[in-house]
Amino acid sequence: MENKNTIPAVDKSLKLLHVLAESSEAMTTAQLARGLEIAPTTCYRIIQTMVGHDWLRPTSTGAFTFSSGMFPLLKPLSDYQQLFESLGAPLRQLVEQTGLTAKISVKQGDVAATVYRIESPRPLSPSFKLGGTFPLALGSSGACLLSGLEDEEVKLILDESPEGAWAYQTRADVLARVCSVRKSGVCYDPGQYQPAVHAISAPIDNREHRCFAAISLIGWANDFSEKSIKELKRLVARCASQCSKKLGDKAVA
Structure with missing residues (x-):
């Protein structure tokens, strides 16, 4: 905006x-x-x-x-990366339990950025570029990051989302995911970001219960059967809660 x-x-x-x-x-x-x-x-x-x-x-x-004069500016970024690397244990446990890829995303202006990930042990699995960005209107992680904003700000972000964000979804789909996060603390994206890729996400909150980041579990469509979605949601929500507790006062939204 x-x-x-x-x-x-x-x-x-x-x-x-x-x-x-x-x-x-x-x-x-x-x-x-x-x-x-x-x-x-x-x-x-x-x-x-x-x-x-x-x-x-x-x-x-x-x-x-x-030039080397940039180095002092990178120190806080290094601390920021270490903050997310400290969440490696709960994320690895989630990946081991499910066999799927797990990643953490944060809000950067009007986009979401992938800041940490642990790949699935499977030879073929969806992968997201570390540091890659995407519109907040996309995916379950985008919905988590939108869920902590005021409705008017969410509306403005969706109004200004690029045309490509609406290739496989409608505005109502995005708002439904945001509503799901606000009500149940987790949401599911049935391929409305990328048709072949499904995901479940939950917000990582700070001590003030404000969304600091989003954790996502990502796999192919057949990894998210109607029978397995409920259990996967439970595991993602539990992992997000563990991450929130682990970050404690270090998480500043």
Whole structure:
């Protein structure tokens, strides 16, 4: 959602860092300007400002890449990753009990991001890229992350969801999943994100009972029979509760 209380120059600077981070190689001023759809002179000034702070450095080819001045900024992110890695034991137990893939997602603006996962031991199973993002309108994990928001904010997020989010579902489907989380603490996605992939998710709450993250159990459609769904929901909800207790005061929504 667009936030009117932002500074355009800072917004452009942060978007530049995102574009560079997603690139597999250093980028020139012209490439970054095209990627951001901003004037080359504006892009040049942003880059030179970051070079001055040792966040970026020029390469021998005249392109730019990240510099060692970024390292101090990564320390909190390392702590954040360790926070989720501390949940490895309950997630591994869930994977061992079910044979399915388990992952943790968090809300980042208007999207959800996968921050931790434990793969299924099976040779063929659904897999999600660590760090990958998807609209909050999608999946059972998206519903968990939406469930703690005010209805008006949920409405705005759904209004601004990309067209692709509605390929296999309707707005009513999303709201039904959100309602399920609010009522029972768990929800099921019967392939409305990706038709062949089904999932069950539950919120990981902080001490104030606010949703901090979502845990999901993911498998193929035939892994979620009508008979097994009830037990899988119970296991996911129990794992989410264990994660919430383990995080304690360290979880800040």
